[in-house]
Amino acid sequence: xxxxxxxxxxxxxxxxxxxxxxxxxxxxxxxxxxxxxxxxxxxxxxxxxxxxxxxxxxxxxxxxxxxxxxxxxxxxxxxxxxxxxx
Numbered sequence: 001x002x003x004x005x006x007x008x009x010x011x012x013x014x015x016x017x018x019x020x021x022x023x024x025x026x027x028x029x030x031x032x033x034x035x036x037x038x039x040x041x042x043x044x045x046x047x048x049x050x051x052x053x054x055x056x057x058x059x060x061x062x063x064x065x066x067x068x069x070x071x072x073x074x075x076x077x078x079x080x081x082x083x084x085x086x
Contacts (some may be wrong), residue, residue, distance in 0.1 A: 001032065002031040002032065003032045004031050004034075004066075005059065005062040006035070007057070007058050007059035008062075008063060011057065011059045011083075034066060036065035036066045036068075036069050037065070041061060041065045043065070043068060044061050044065045044068065045061065057083075060083065
């Protein structure tokens with residue numbers, strides 16, 4: 001199962017072939033767009049603060065929160081990204 005959040009779709013919509021990639025994610029790859037529970041968003045934000053991470057976008061935070069939530073539900077999430085925090 002492939003999942004993402006609305007913010008990721010919005011990030012990939014800009015520039016070059018990006019709009020095509022966003023539609024491909026939703027339609028061809030069958031990615032389901034979900035929102036993480038606020039509990040997990042807060043866990044990610046707290047951990048960011050602890051390690052001094054400031055370069056994550058809202059999309060990054062929510063994607064990590066979704067992965068954490070799935071892990072707690074005994075899934076084995078894998079995050080695929082070409083996005084790098086600075």
